[in-house]
Amino acid sequence: xxxxxxxxxxxxxxxxxxxxxxxxHTPRTSPRxxxxxxxxxxxxxxxxxxxxxxxxxxxxxxxxxxHNPGWGTAKSAPWRAGADExxxxxxxxxxxLNGVQVKAGSYGLFMVVEADGAIEILLCxxxxxxxxxxxxxxxxxxxxxxxxxxxxxxxxxxxxFNDFTxxxxxxxxxxxxxxxxxxxxxxINKTVVNQxxxxxxxxxxxxxxxxxxxxxxxxxxxxxxxxxLEWAKLAVTMDNQxxxxxxxxxxxxx
Numbered sequence: 358x359x360x361x362x363x364x365x366x367x368x369x370x371x372x373x374x375x376x377x378x379x380x381x382h383t384p385r386t387s388p389r390x391x392x393x394x395x396x397x398x399x400x401x402x403x404x405x406x407x408x409x410x411x412x413x414x415x416x417x418x419x420x421x422x423x424h425n426p427g428w429g430t431a432k433s434a435p436w437r438a439g440a441d442e443x444x445x446x447x448x449x450x451x452x453x454l455n456g457v458q459v460k461a462g463s464y465g466l467f468m469v470v471e472a473d474g475a476i477e478i479l480l481c482x483x484x485x486x487x488x489x490x491x492x493x494x495x496x497x498x499x500x501x502x503x504x505x506x507x508x509x510x511x512x513x514x515x516x517x518f519n520d521f522t523x524x525x526x527x528x529x530x531x532x533x534x535x536x537x538x539x540x541x542x543x544x545i546n547k548t549v550v551n552q553x554x555x556x557x558x559x560x561x562x563x564x565x566x567x568x569x570x571x572x573x574x575x576x577x578x579x580x581x582x583x584x585x586l587e588w589a590k591l592a593v594t595m596d597n598q599x600x601x602x603x604x605x606x607x608x609x610x611x
Contacts, residue, residue, distance in 0.1 A: 387440035387514075394518040394526050397545040398552055400449040401526070403466070405439035407513040408532075415533040416505070420470050429490025435467040435479055437489050438530060439514060445484045450551075453542040454478065455501035464498065468530075468537065476503040476537050501539060508536035546580040557588070565595035569604055576607045585611075 387406040394401050413419055423433045438444045443465040450461050455478070464480035467489065480499040481492075514532040524545050529538040553571040561567030569592035575585035589605035 385441070390515070392516050392518065394521070394528075396452075396521075396524065396526055396541065396543045397548060398450070399452060399543045399548055400447070401452070401518075401528070401541055402447045403444065403516045403528070404447075405444040405466075405514075405516060406441040407515060408440040409513050410511075410533050416470065416535055417472055422471060423469060426488065426490045426492075429488075431490055431492040434489035434492035435469045435477075438466045438468045441487065443481075443484050443486050443488075446480070448541075450543065450548045453540075454480070454499065455503060455539050456542075457499050457501045459499050465496075467492070470505070470537075474505045476505060477501075478503055478539055503537055503539050505535045505537050508534055510534050546578060549574065549578075550581045550584075554584075565592040565601055568592040568595070569601055572608055573604050576604065576611050579611065582608065582611050 385406070387408040389404070390407050391402065391404050393403075420436050423435055425432055426434050444467075445463055446466045447463040448459060448461050452459050452461075459480060462482075463484050464482065465484040465486065467479040467481060469477040469479065478501040479497050481496040482498050483491075483493070483496045486492075508531050511531045511533065514530065517529055517531065518526050519529060519538075520527045525540055525542040527538050527540050529536045553574065556562075557567055557571060561571075568588040572585040572589035572592060575581045575588075586605070586608040589601070589608040592601040593605050595601075
């Protein structure tokens with residue numbers, strides 16, 4: 358009987374521990390969101406949380422300049438450009454953000470918002486923190502300037518892509534009655550040629566199709582012509598036929 362009582366007690370204690378450590382899912386106050394856009398072959402993705410206005414004064418009050426979070430290691434921190442975890446912006450290739458060169462990678466996105474509407478956009482190498490409590494200026498890898506614009510009322514913060522072209526897109530953070538835009542530009546020729554070189558180090562080189570398509574793209578876009586000719590010659594050696602000879606001739610003429 359005593360053994361049974363001890364066994365029962367152990368089971369009850371285990372159940373209590375499990376109940377205390379159980380992770381449940383309930384709706385977030387600031388829902389998670391993701392937005393993506395491809396420019397050429399470059400993927401741009403933003404992961405963020407969407408706080409609501411909820412009747413609060415946002416600009417110049419809730420969001421204003423640098424602040425002391427009051428916890429963590431940061432004594433002066435910018436806005437996390439969203440809510441909860443870091444807002445994370447990812448570029449699959451090198452880009453320019455408002456004219457500032459940025460390497461491929463994932464970055465914590467922060468903003469310093471001044472009362473006159475001037476914005477400093479900060480990209481940080483650390484993108485896994487909660488809020489800005491551990492913001493470290495030494496982790497800033499890029500700074501860009503912007504300014505807010507008037508915008509129709511938006512209850513929940515959102516990012517959107519506008520004015521898309523073959524080489525660029527404008528991204529905008531919209532919240533309350535303000536919008537903060539920034540341009541993302543891609544060097545299409547450079548990114549595609551780098552990708553072609555990488556592709557031709559793998560299975561794309563196992564048949565004439567890979568070097569043929571690489572050469573054809575370069576000739577059609579009047580770029581990387583010397584290497585395009587070498588790729589075209591390789592395609593001909595692998596399959597000497599009309600299509601490969603045609604691209605080779607075009608590369609030689611270019």
